Amino acid sequence: MSQPVPIILVVEDEPQMRRFLRTALEVQELRVVEAATAKDGLVAATTHNPEVILLDLGLPDGDGIELARRVREWSRVPIIVISARGREADKVAVLDAGADDYLTKPFGVNELLARIRVALRHAVQIASPQGAPILEIGPLRLDLARRDVRVSGREVHLTPIEYRLLAFLAQNAGKVLTHRQILKEVWGPNYVTEIQYLRVFMAQLRRKVEIDPARPVLLLTEPGVGYRMRDD
Amino acid sequence: MAHGDVEADRVGRAGSGSSRFGRIGSALRNGAYSVLLVAAATVVSVLVRRYLSSTDVVMLYLLAIMVAAFAFGRWPSIVAAGLSVAAYDFFSVPPFFTFNVEAAKHIWTFVMMFGVGIAISTLMERIRLKEREAETVALRARTEEMRSSLLSTVSHDLRTPLATIVGAGTALRDEGERIAPAQRAELIETVCAEAERMERLIGNLLDMTQVESGALVLRRDWVPLEEIVGSVLTRLEQRLADRCVVMHLPEDLPLISVDPVLFAQVFVNLVDNAMKHTPPSGPIEIGASVRERVVEIVVADRGPGLPAGAEGKVFEKFFRGAAHPGVGGVGLGLPICRGVVQAHGGTIDAVRRDGGGTSFVIRLPLLDAPETREPHP
Numbered sequence: 144m145s146q147p148v149p150i151i152l153v154v155e156d157e158p159q160m161r162r163f164l165r166t167a168l169e170v171q172e173l174r175v176v177e178a179a180t181a182k183d184g185l186v187a188a189t190t191h192n193p194e195v196i197l198l199d200l201g202l203p204d205g206d207g208i209e210l211a212r213r214v215r216e217w218s219r220v221p222i223i224v225i226s227a228r229g230r231e232a233d234k235v236a237v238l239d240a241g242a243d244d245y246l247t248k249p250f251g252v253n254e255l256l257a258r259i260r261v262a263l264r265h266a267v268q269i270a271s272p273q274g275a276p277i278l279e280i281g282p283l284r285l286d287l288a289r290r291d292v293r294v295s296g297r298e299v300h301l302t303p304i305e306y307r308l309l310a311f312l313a314q315n316a317g318k319v320l321t322h323r324q325i326l327k328e329v330w331g332p333n334y335v336t337e338i339q340y341l342r343v344f345m346a347q348l349r350r351k352v353e354i355d356p357a358r359p360v361l362l363l364t365e366p367g368v369g370y371r372m373r374d375d
Numbered sequence: 376m377a378h379g380d381v382e383a384d385r386v387g388r389a390g391s392g393s394s395r396f397g398r399i400g401s402a403l404r405n406g407a408y409s410v411l412l413v414a415a416a417t418v419v420s421v422l423v424r425r426y427l428s429s430t431d432v433v434m435l436y437l438l439a440i441m442v443a444a445f446a447f448g449r450w451p452s453i454v455a456a457g458l459s460v461a462a463y464d465f466f467s468v469p470p471f472f473t474f475n476v477e478a479a480k481h482i483w484t485f486v487m488m489f490g491v492g493i494a495i496s497t498l499m500e501r502i503r504l505k506e507r508e509a510e511t512v513a514l515r516a517r518t519e520e521m522r523s524s525l526l527s528t529v530s531h532d533l534r535t536p537l538a539t540i541v542g543a544g545t546a547l548r549d550e551g552e553r554i555a556p557a558q559r560a561e562l563i564e565t566v567c568a569e570a571e572r573m574e575r576l577i578g579n580l581l582d583m584t585q586v587e588s589g590a591l592v593l594r595r596d597w598v599p600l601e602e603i604v605g606s607v608l609t610r611l612e613q614r615l616a617d618r619c620v621v622m623h624l625p626e627d628l629p630l631i632s633v634d635p636v637l638f639a640q641v642f643v644n645l646v647d648n649a650m651k652h653t654p655p656s657g658p659i660e661i662g663a664s665v666r667e668r669v670v671e672i673v674v675a676d677r678g679p680g681l682p683a684g685a686e687g688k689v690f691e692k693f694f695r696g697a698a699h700p701g702v703g704g705v706g707l708g709l710p711i712c713r714g715v716v717q718a719h720g721g722t723i724d725a726v727r728r729d730g731g732g733t734s735f736v737i738r739l740p741l742l743d744a745p746e747t748r749e750p751h752p
Contacts, residue, residue: 228578231636249574251567339597339630339744346599348722350626357601357608357622357661364606367594367636 145146148174149263152193154184155225156203164197167252168259170337181205186256188214195262197264198242199225200233201257208237215241221262225250231367238321238368245368261317278313280374281350281361285313294352294361304329305348312362317374319365391489405447409455412439424467433469433488436460446501452499456492460485506605528693530575531711532705536569543569575647579707582640583692586714592638593718597630597744598671600663606635607642615646617655617666623662630744631670644708645674645735652733653678668741677732712737 151168154159156179172185178184178226181202188196200207212224215256221240221290226234234245242260243265260357268275277289290306292299307329312320322338330337345364349356363371396692416439420432427435436459444452451545468481475483540577543562585591601624608615642661649659653676658676681689690696690713693706709725712735718724728734 171567227635229581249570279710309589337534342596342598342602349601349605355622357604357624359605363609364602366603366639367604 148192312372320370409443444496452496553582619658649676675734
């Protein structure tokens with residue numbers, strides 16, 4: 144097996160946190176490169192070409208958002224931001240600036256690994272898109288070629304918009320999508336502020352796809368941020 | 376507090392609000408009362424003129440000025456002083472019923488009367504200021520006391536899980552090898568669970584300070600209630616795993632205008648509260664309905680219910696019902712709910728249920744969601 148070990152770049156100023164992340168990731172046979180400042184982080188990103196970047200938003204010398212933007216100028220590497228509780232606006236800003244997902248402190252190891260797993264999977268898909276025609280996520284079976292949607296075997300009839308919405312979420316399963324990103328993808332760039340409408344459509348979709356729309360298993364809501372399709 | 380404010384306060388105390396008109400109204404009223412006092416003194420002095428010497432009459436007026444100073448404030452008492460001199464001159468100094476004076480010595484009396492009147496008024500003002508200062512000092516002392524008892528409650532409540540974590544952690548570090556694997560696993564689980572508990576507590580403390588400081592910024596959005604409830608159930612998934620959650624959310628419930636993050640926290644706190652006070656077999660019910668322009672949202676349990684009379688107390692900071700020992704929580708969840716719901720213009724009440732248990736009822740005014748144009752891609 145000559146596949147190189149994936150490199151995770153950790154940009155985090157707290158040494159205890161870096162230690163925890165290094166330990167948790169190395170156990171999973173991932174190689175970890177550390178940076179304690181935004182500046183070092185940028186340098187490390189260009190030097191090491193990591194597979195995933197873990198970026199703390201509370202860096203002493205700069206704005207995580209700025210770092211994410213800079214990296215995005217030349218790389219599509221998945222960026223997972225680490226942010227503090229209650230800063231939804233910051234999370235949305237950095238996600239819209241190009242970050243892929245977020246972790247809220249304090250987070251556990253399982254959540255961390257789940258995010259990284261999803262990020263790595265999507266990175267692979269972007270690098271070598273195979274246009275997988277059939278997506279199977281939990282009870283959902285989505286045949287993209289035939290536009291066929293089944294939930295637990297039962298066929299579900301969706302309107303064209305509902306289908307696009309579901310497909311977009313499914314193709315990004317496990318990853319958070321902001322309201323803006325979804326609106327832009329499904330409706331177009333002119334509609335990125337129609338969040339209310341997105342919510343109404345999501346409610347309709349949930350009713351068609353979920354057994355109990357008030358207790359969703361597939362279409363998860365991230366309050367103040369957006370939506371995420373569960374992938375485990 | 377500036378001197379002027381004291382005046383306004385005093386004037387306000389005579390009974391109206393602090394609005395501009397209220398203040399002018401009070402000032403006029405107080406002035407009128409002063410005039411009445413002087414009038415009363417005058418009437419008395421005229422009626423008993425035969426038995427009183429002029430000194431006594433002057434004293435009567437001084438009394439009126441003093442009462443005015445005490446009850447109505449500085450300016451009314453100065454008015455009283457001026458009026459008293461005039462009234463004294465007019466009614467009690469010969470020639471009566473004129474402002475002329477027979478003898479020049481009366482003018483001296485007028486000057487003295489006015490001067491003493493002003494002095495009294497000033498002294499009274501000082502006394503009142505001192506009173507108010509003492510009140511403020513007492514209030515500050517009480518606040519400090521409350522704050523330090525709060526601090527001690529909070530640090531105690533944070534110390535408790537921390538003590539467990541330190542204990543378990545050091546045991547693992549120092550005796551780890553000698554502890555049986557099953558127990559080691561338990562200790563590790565304890566560390567994680569207690570850390571989570573601390574996290575919840577700290578979250579509640581932060582929310583509470585936000586609510587109290589009035590710094591709650593609402594980012595309102597039109598949201599389906601179902602979505603908020605769903606996000607909360609997802610978030611509490613693990614803890615709700617063995618629980619029965621029953622929902623009555625009508626499909627046609629209109630969108631509500633709320634801050635989704637804050638409102639989610641309200642539900643988290645209500646469900647958390649229900650879990651704390653009911654056995655795992657007890658169902659937690661969440662329902663909603665619309666009644667006459669009010670959206671009514673209910674989170675109910677079949678627990679032991681609230682003690683009689685505690686329906687209001689339960690929303691007070693640090694109130695802890697007769698919870699089972701080890702239930703934890705510092706008693707801030709419900710006050711936070713109330714703060715957030717009130718900030719949204721709604722109300723929240725605790726009601727005892729027939730058949731046992733408690734219902735928390737949130738009422739929000741129903742607003743009409745704006746017409747949105749349908750985006751067609």
